[in-house]
Amino acid sequence: MLCIRGIVLPEREERVFRIDGGVLREGAPPGGLARRDTELVVDGGWLLPGLVDVHTHPGARSTDEPFDEELLREQLGEHRDAGVLAVxxxxxxxxxxxxxxxDPELPRVTSAGRWLATPGRFFPGFGHDVTEDDLVRAAVEEATASSGWCKVIGDWAQDEPAVPLPLLTSVVEAVHAVGxxxxxxxxxxxGSRNAVLAGADSLEHGMHLDPALLxxxxxxxxxxxxxxxxxxxxxxEMRAREPGVRRxxxxxxxxxxxxxxxxxxxxxxxxxxxxDSFPCGTVAGEMSWLVRAGMSATAALGAASWTARAWLGLPGLVDGAPADVVAYAAxxxxxxxxxxxxxxxVLRGRVVR
Incomplete structure (x- = not known):
């Protein structure tokens, strides 16, 4: 039986877990950790319930490349090897x-299906190009065909109009109606304003987000x-460009x-x-930016671990949770x-590194 002992974050409490069929069970097995059939695969250090990247696009490196399943496998493996066990x-x-x-070797994936792009609002042909009249239907279709999410390109060029608020509101209402x-x-x-007022579940990027909407x-x-x-x-690169409206x-x-x-x-x-970048498995760099923005180190780490997992409906390091654990020496x-x-x-109860 595989067992794990260490200090669990964010609680900062030392705990022992045993792995039973890919599930964590709190506490040492009967007879203790000295049993002959027990292997202590983590003994000490700091334990996280797997890192999470909530915005990554494995399967293609650029808009010039078609979706590639072998590349998808490779890039999901890059996430896993960096301790990212859910995306x-x-x-x-x-x-x-x-x-x-x-595939037991790969992180848990929550998919939003294909990008949904109305005319002029994305790289042509790279996602699912739909008319505004078809957007609501397509959004429901993607949500029901994926992990329950869909993704709408709500705006594109900085000086061009966003998806109209009434239409985006109809999308959100229709998708919510099917769960x-x-x-x-x-x-x-x-675009940011419309996404908030429409009741979107997540804002991706939000570069010009009005703080009054927070x-x-x-x-x-x-x-x-x-x-x-x-x-x-x-x-x-942008600062080095000649001044212009979009720059x-x-x-x-x-x-x-x-x-x-x-x-x-x-x-x-x-x-x-x-x-939202390559190579995959670089979410630690995003955490550094969150700290530079003013979040505490603990909050930034949670944004890529326990907070993100809870938001995706995945438990942390508790009894009965999936045995997805990353350990660190410090x-x-x-x-x-x-x-x-x-x-x-440890992914799905198996030591992968």
Whole structure:
């Protein structure tokens, strides 16, 4: 029998778990840890219930590439090897193949199906291109065909109109009526506003999000996934460009994003970690950006672990939970660099590293 002992975060309590059929059971087995049939695969250190990336798009590296199942497997493996044991894919170029849920070597995947893009609001042909008249039907179809989520491209160019509020509201109402949830890509003031007022379940990016909307987001449970790391990586390039409407609007949004993230967290909005970039398995970098924005190290770590798991409906390190555990030699809230070097990864009750 495999057993685990260490200090559990966020509670900071030492606990012992045994693994029974891929499930965690709290406490040592009868007869204690010295039993001959017991293997203590983690003895000491700091335990997390698996990292989470709630905004990642495995399966294609660029809009010029078709969806590739072998690449999907490879990139999900990159997540797993970094200790990311659950991901949400808010939009891919194709629906997740059935084998993803059946492969014990891969992280748990919550899929939102294909991106839903109305004319002029996405890379042509990369997602599911639909007319505005067809958007509600397509959103319900994707939500019911995936893990219950759908993803709508709510806006695109900084100086062009977003999906109209009445239409986006109809999408959210229809998807909620079938028990689904809606993620909305938004980078403009209008797009972010419409997503909040429509009652979306998550705002993806929210670059020009009006802080006046944060209390409403908190009250209605709209999560904020700012993907700071992907914007931060691009900021230098954008500043080097010649001034222009789109460049200037982009920079104006980026310059206030860290403050908006901090204000969102302080307002009680669920802020979550998502990378939206490659290589996969880099969610630790997103946590660093959340800390730079003003979140505490513990809150930022939760945004990519226990908080994100609870938001996805996955339990933490408790009796009866799936045996998904990542162990570290030091406290990652005090030594963040340790997140790059998990000492042990247990997925679905099996030691994978």
């Amino acid at each position: 949400r894919t808010p939009g891919t170029a194709a629906r997740m193949p059935a084998w993803v849920d059946e 689904g949830k809606v993620a909305v890509h938004c980078q403009t003031t209008e 209390d409403r987001m908190a009250a209605q449970g709209t999560a904020f996934v700012p993907t700071l790391s992907v914007f931060g990586a691009r900021a230098g 200037d609007l982009w920079l104006a949004g980026w310059d206030v994003m860290p403050g908006t993230v901090r204000a969102a967290h302080e307002a009680g909005v669920t802020v979550l970690a998502g990378t 406290d990652p809230t005090r030594e963040p660099a340790v997140l790059e070097h998990p000492s042990r990864i």
